[in-house]
Amino acid sequence: RTLPILSLDAGLVFEREVGWFGRAAQQTLEPRLFYAYTPYRNQNNLPNFDSALADLVYAQLFTENIFSGSDRISNANQLTAALTTRILDDETGAERLRAAIAQRYYFTDQLVTLPGQPQGSDTSTDVLATLTAQLGRSWAIDLAMQYSAEEASVVQGTVGTRWQPGRASVLSAYYRYQSNGTSPNSTQSTGISQIDLSGQWPLTNRWYAVGRFNYSLVDKRVIDAVAGFEYQQDCWLLRFAVQRFATTAQNATTNFYLQLELNGLTSVGTSAANLLQRNIPGYHLLNPVPRSPGRFEFYE
Template identity: 30%
Template sequence: VPYFNFPIDDRRTTGILNPQFGFSNDGGIELSVPVYLNLAPNYDATITPRYLADRGAMLQGEFRYLTDGFGAGQIWGGILPSDKEYDDKDRKDFHFLHNWDINDQWSTNLEYNYASDKDYFSDLDSSPISKTDLNLRRAWELNYQHGIPGLKAQLKVEDFQTLDPQVKDADKPYARLPQFLLNYVTGNPLGLQYEFNNDTAYFKKSINDNSAQESSGTRIYNQFATRYNYRTPAAFVIPEVSVRSIQTFYDKDTQLNNPGGSENKSVVVPQFTLDTGLNFEREGKYLQTLTPRAFYAYAPYKNQDGYPNFDSTTASISYDQLFNPYRFYGHDRLEDNNFLSLGVSYSLFDTVGLERLRASVGQSYYFEDRRVTLKQGQDEFDTERKTGPVISLSSQLNQNFTIAANSAWMSNGDNAQRDFQVYYTGDKGNLYNLGYFYRKDIPGRQDTYDQVVASFIQPIKDNWRIMGHVQYDMDNDVARELLLGVNYESCCWGISVYGRSYYNDLDDPKTSDVSEKRAIMAEITLKGLGGLNNKLASLLENRVLGFNKINQSWTQR
């Protein structure tokens, strides 16, 4: 006699997991039935036959393992032969992750990713995590820490698969073959302290389409710093003197492609910084603090024209960045500096320690042009004598309600960026988020971005709740993603039905051949077999701030 059962606790059992039903405008009717295989106490597998009416039959799989003394890992992927909606091409992906804590000091991890084409993840990926990066990472890392006090080190080999064949070779990321990173800090955190940083890497990029001159080679970055940390409850004064250096050794082949340049380049730049501030407190019904701060940085100019840019970008604007002497992320340039930043922060704490209000405002003043740039030549921002004001605000009105806002202006009065977020989590499983994010188009520094994001989760009756998410692109006047769903959760099983309309984050809605993807999905969750992380939950986990905490309390109530 046929029968059906499933466990009601955490014991793993071989069987069928959550079947998923759905319909999408580019795949038609869809059905997937994962089969879980409890192979052994330390490894298992999931095989998922999947059928898409307009594309064909697909097979996906996942294998997880836990070894005795050799770490744990995961292998997953899928294959769709002769996709009828993709010129009958075979489409596939493969992924491998392994992590191993060798002992208390040493750890290593390995990552490999492959996909057959740039549209694979938006068309077929069973994982709802947004795959917007067309460069898939492949890397091995060996890490050291918690051994010698103050010492951290990493050895890394890293390369990427660029999925879009239209991307020029010059725009592809460099491979690191390998890269060695070391940071060592010693001394007294409340007194004299020494720090050494090293970043040594061999960067490789093959230019086969004549889109640029090849500049592969080795870069060695060193920094020696000495600082004195004077800190009291009333004030802090932290002077620091450092010496930084870059040495670059070009490949011989690179030198042939760039005969006008030098095979080896090196530069050494000293730097002085002074970070100082006062701490004022006033006690009463609420504790109030006021912290004025001044930061000065000086480093002489050294010509670095013609140096390659392997991995550096311009730092984004923020209140904290005002007090940072490094205006580039990465170690391809040694900044010239002669500026003073002034700022003040105010905080208001209630009797239980909640920061009811935090407000910060600051501005930088430049005494010289910034002549070191990532590209040849200066722009208008390199010659300005000050930034516009930068403001940061946050308020925790109570345990459940948080507001945050940031804004930065340029010296001409234009707003360079601003963002605003409201976040509320209730005691009965309800959640509301609203955010607005804007970035002005500044060529060579930041791309335009103007979007509104909102989401909610609302219990409606007993075990039922509705949830939604929207991401609206103000630049293109289009909703990049809309999601609305209903979910039922009991002690042992659950059901979710949701609709989703979306663009891949890399799609341009203004392009005539790009259209939104639409899908309706339904899934059943048997908790003893499938756990709590169904596809809808995974979608919201990666889009809704605070979802994990709310979802866990809801499903385990």
């Protein structure tokens, strides 16, 4: 199967001087257009092993394929329009605030489908908006929402805060919401109301606690929980974590992770580091692998 894909990504950046809580700053206004075209090809005779309808998140609006995986390639004649504004500190260049809004428009029906699914005839997606604000050096606030014009309501949203005062020190609290029923851009049909707490925190110079607690207010049960510790010595590092997550409405599975790292040599055991990176926003690797320099690392 071979398909040509055309995509065009264009944008502009406008800047102006503003004040931001008594400090000099720059505000940007950044309109962006992303166009994608992929001709239709019937793929019903091809097996589907790993493709699924991709979650409708902000970054997905700037991709050519509405499916994840490689077994299905959607036909496309679509345009994403977006607008972003940022506040940048004049002295440090740090980004103090970022707000963005975007929507994708379809100029043709979505003919490529997953097995057993009908073809799509949406003319546009819901409106997606995101906001991130940095409050001082340690505090950050994140907000994301999906607004349905058809339902005239917010059908999905996330709001949370993150405190990160230093290296390997982060605490996060988030709330996630999704309305009942299936929106035009979501395959889920049940409502979601969840709190999600996570963190990585030093107990001593060598001991660190890590954990996550994801609780469903609708189902009144723990959806996902992680607890563990990290111990760092001069030349080695030990990680241990336990994860328990719901597999069905009544059942849950428990996994154990144990990992030993020898600095600059090797890592032995299950990858607890990957688990912690997936589950803890802002997680910091205590023993990061040195990055190999690129071909042009030392050229200006």
